[in-house]
Amino acid sequence: MAEKPELRFKEPGMRLLENEHAYLSFLMNDWHALVLSFENTNLSLEKGRENMKNLRQKLFEFVEPFKNHTDKEEEFFFPALGNYIGFEQGPLVGIQEEHQEIDAYIGHFFHHTRDNIDLLTLEQMKAVAQDAAEAFEVLTVHFMKEETVLFPMAEKAMKAVDQDELYKKMNTLIT
Known part of the structure; x- marks a missing residue:
């Protein structure tokens, strides 16, 4: 049986955000595997189209919980810290700039896949998959920065009463 990774933070608000990162990372890994398939030089046009449709669906399913998470950070966590x-x-x-950058990559991906994917060439699909690849890279580094810089900073700097208030405000589901 797989072990659950331990949460590293002691304050409930930081643990909540860290747990959301774990869930979002799980979703990201699912669609990132499809992104990587476009690096395969033997990828057929048919398989590319199937993978692009699946990638679009998985990114679509990722966007709402990610947006709910970033809204929570921007409305409550960032102002408190x-x-x-x-x-x-x-x-x-x-x-905060990275939130905008991630939104831009994902938005660009959706813009270029909004029409019939069956009309895209393999080269076009490979190019648009790069937007999802860039979003994945920025997200990965972004989560790491928050967990190694912001969350420890918040645990150290914020008073207990503010930590408690922050947790109450953020204790909502992202799905």
């Missing part, structure tokens, strides 16, 4: 570390510069600025 920003009260302690500032808003104008530093890690919060970069992290």
Whole structure:
């Protein structure tokens, strides 16, 4: 039986966000395997179209929980931490920009796959799959930054009463 990875953070709000990252990473790994299939030089046009349709569906299923997660961070977590570390510069600025970058890659992917995928060439599919690949890379680094920089910073800097209030506000489902 597979062991459940231990959550690293002690504060409930940070544990909640960390757990959401684990779920989103699980979903990401599912669609990333399809992204990687487009690197296969022996990929047929038929298989490419099948993989592109599956990739589009899996990304579509990813978007809502991801958006719910980022909305929660932007509405509650970032302002709470920003009260302690500032808003104008530093890690919060970069992290928020990454949210926009991820949205742009995924939006670009959906834009280019909104019409009939059966009309795309294999080269076009490989090019559009790059948007999903870039989103995956930014997301992976993004989660790592939050878990190695922001979450520890929040646990160290924020008062217990603010941690408790943050958890109450964020304790909602993303699915």
